[in-house]
Amino acid sequence: MAREPILSASTNDDEINHRLRPQYMRDMIGQRDVIERLQISISAAMKRGEPLSHVLFDGPPGLGKTTFATVIPRELGVNVHLASGPTLKAPKDLVPFLTNLQERSVLFIDEIHRMPRGVEEYLYTAMEDFRIDLVLGEGVNARTHNLPLKPFTLIGATTRAGMLSGPLRDRFPIREHLGFYDLSEMTRIVQRSATKLKIDTDPDAALELARRSRSTPRIANTRLLWVRDYAETKANGIITVPVALDALAMLEIDTLGLDKQDRAYLTTLVRVFGGGPAGVEAIAHTMNTAADTLSDEVEPYLLRLELVVRTPRGRMATAKAYQHLQLNMPTDG
Structure with a gap:
């Protein structure tokens, strides 16, 4: 029988959201192709008595990367230790996590793309050879000690897989992209x-x-x-x-799921900039908000709905945006 994973670090989700998460893959809805492939890998690893191969999940926020990371250890019947990329500022911050891992247990690193390059490189030997190099002492008296680790599985989650170095990405035999739900x-x-x-x-x-x-x-x-x-x-x-x-x-949520800020973006682009093209910085200044807020939080959904397009000259509203705002689209000339 699978043991309940030990959560060695707190998550950002509140208790209610934690309760709503599925506990096993059989309880999960959607992502069926991902689940089927993972079930095969999990079954094979358990039959061999080996740790599951390292897994990298990527995709937009809120689609289940953390859910998979907590469900997989339950399927394997092992413990999971949680870490966050932004908190791992130096290789020494990884050492307690790696040395406390049990045989075949799981280390989950959320936002793994936010680790510094030096921390990424420190993971290479841990992932491939299950060992780490410890530097003992300082200066001319310093010496390196090779510390073996118990075989484990690293699960990484990222919303920006492109920000990971190629060598780190290549060390994940299992890479799964999570898509949106119908x-x-x-x-x-x-x-x-x-x-x-x-x-x-x-x-x-x-x-x-x-x-x-x-x-x-x-x-x-x-x-x-x-x-x-x-x-x-x-x-x-x-x-x-x-x-x-x-x-x-x-909450000012409309039929497409747009909120007040989304519609303010569209309205600014249409009314102030004539539908575009307009740069995100200009739109942000007009709305009195941060450009990265628009590019990271607002634009992805508008782009996915084809309400906005990005061109070399800037953002442009589409005919669909005018229709949703119930405005007439300007004609050339």
């Missing part, structure tokens, strides 16, 4: 979360929540929690379609 999968996720939270939710209300959650489970769960609070305050705790629509309207 509407039926999102609806099932909302319904499952509602059941876990013991929320009385109409199927059509779950569908509407799913439709406005950007194909991302984390966003769906966050918005479900808000609608639950709204329903408990305004509608005796029952989430119907009108209740869901009223709650989302209070």
Whole structure:
């Protein structure tokens, strides 16, 4: 029987979001091709009595990278130790994690792309040869000691795989990209979360929540929690379609899942810059916000919905954006 993983570091998710996460792969919705490939690798590793090969998950935030990282150890029946790339500032910060690993256990490094290059390079021998080099002493008296490690599995998660060095990426035999979820999968996720939270939710209300959650489970769960609070305050705790629509309207979430900031971006691009082309810096200054906020948080979804396109001259609004804003698209001449 699989043991419950030991979480050796705290996560950023609150207790509710942790409760909503699936515990085993059989409980997961979506990402079926990824799950099938992982199940084969896990089964083979367990039959051989070896650690699972190192795994790298990449993809946008909220699609299940951390969920996979906590589910895999349960499937293997081993412990998992959690670390975060930004906190690993020097090789010495890795040593406690690596030396405390048990046989075939899992080390999960979230945001692995944010580790300094020196820390990446320190991982090479640990991943390939299961050993690390410790420098004892200083100056002319310093000497190197080779410390063997127990065979383990490293699971890395990143939203920017391109920021990892090639040598580190190549040391992950299993690389999986997590894609967005379709509407039926999102609806099932909302319904499952509602059941876990013991929320009385109409199927059509779950569908509407799913439709406005950007194909991302984390966003769906966050918005479900808000609608639950709204329903408990305004509608005796029952989430119907009108209740869901009223709650989302209070958050200013529209039919495409755009929020107030998304629409402000589109409106600025259309009204101030005539639909573009316009640079993100100019748009950010006009909106009085940071350019990286727009490029990292706002633009990816607008680009995915084909409401905005990037050109060599700047961002441009599409006909679909004008239609969504219920504005007439300007004609040439």
